[in-house]
Amino acid sequence: MSAAAVPDGTVPGFGIDAIHEAARRLTGHVVRTPLLNSPMLDELVGARVLVKAECLQLTGSFKVRGALNALLTLDEDARRAGIVAYSAGNHGQGVAAAARLAGCPAVIVMPNSAPRIKVDNCRWWGAETVLYDPRTEDREEVARKILQMRGMTLVPPFDDPGVMAGQGTVGLEIAEQARELGLTPDTVLVNCSGGGLASGVLTALNDAFPGLANHIVEPAGFDKMARSLAAGRVCANPQPSGGLMDALAGPVAGARPLAVLRHYDVTGLTVTDEEALVAMGAAHRFLKIVVEPGGAASLAAVVSGKADVRDEVVVLVASGGNVDPEVYRRALAD
Structure with a gap:
């Protein structure tokens, strides 16, 4: 499916109603992961940071x-x-x-x-x-x-309405949990590869909180979705990344997720492997969770200052925690 075939963010079989249906279907089968906060992390970045810990999901990832x-x-x-x-x-x-x-x-x-x-x-x-x-x-x-x-x-990894709707349940839970805390998010950051998670989460959160600032975060030099948004068509990475953020290193952006993301005013950010390692260390120190490099990309954008979130309420997804021990040792040593 080309982006041109699905104008105005409309993807058959996907939308806020499909996300709510997915939530009902998944009830009792997946973990309602916590939305974590640390006053120490807040002070470090100058914002109220809410981290959805999908690294604690069944299988260690939102997938x-x-x-x-x-x-x-x-x-x-x-x-x-x-x-x-x-x-x-x-x-x-x-x-x-x-x-x-x-x-x-x-x-x-x-x-x-x-x-x-x-x-x-x-x-x-x-x-x-x-x-x-x-x-x-x-x-x-x-x-x-x-x-x-x-x-x-x-079962495609991202370019499928059912998959996108299932990932969107992350956003539904964030909205519920933020409201339970009495907070209205200003900004959302989502790690992005093919775009299944980003399209689902942004659909759910923009429905709950209109006017959000929306960011996707990708590995530096391999920002295929940001380039796809700029070009108005699906783009691919020039080569396999070989970097630490393997979870975000798929070869091509998804056409359906791209069509959805084009409906929002999305800013693309990139982070380096070293910035991801620093964020993994911060997640361990402040939040007491294990996050893999790709799963830490959005936190890296906040900790590095690449995302300007000072004085805001910002939500982000720690999307996975399946990291090899030697890589995690590097993160804790930095």
Whole structure:
């Protein structure tokens, strides 16, 4: 689907009503993760910072929300045949967990550079893993062959209305939790790769709090969604990133998420690996949570000052916590 095919942010099967339906569907299956705050962090950045700790979600990332929502919309025959996903790791784990919850087989296509913890976790949930070389192979083609051979259903990582709606439940929870605290957010920052999380969260939060300042955060030099927004068409990264923020290093922006994000006044920010490591250390020190580099991107934008949020109420998503031990040691040593 091209961005031009879905004007004014309209994507068939997606919207605030679909997000509310996803929330009802997922009730009892996923964790209502906490919205954390630290006065010490607030003082450091000069703002009230509310961090949605999706690193504490089932499988250690928000991804299970979208995967399970998409899976629960399939008919019984499709569930029995099983599902396929391609992923750098977190979506794969979400699909693997969703498949186990629904009692259906799953195959996860992963780059051979994916962190060991993410590969092992997919296998723990009972999924078969198929590794490919991102330098010489296309993940969609690898998945397509499996689909043709086994008659399975693809669960995309982001460019799917059901997945986007499931991720949007993160935004619904943030809105509820902020209201419970008596707070109205001024700014929202969301880590972005293909855009499934960003499109879902911004849809939910802008419905709850019109007039928000909306930011997406990507790795420096690999800001495919920001470039897509500027160009008005889907853009790809020039090459595999090879950096620490593997969770945000997918090759291409999603057409449906792009169509949604074009509906909002979105500012694209970028952070470096070193800034992500500093943010991981801050999350440990101030919030007592483990966050992976890609999951810390939005916090990095705030801590580094790249996001101008002084004197505001700012919400952001710590989207994942599946980090290799040696990388986490680097974050704590900085």
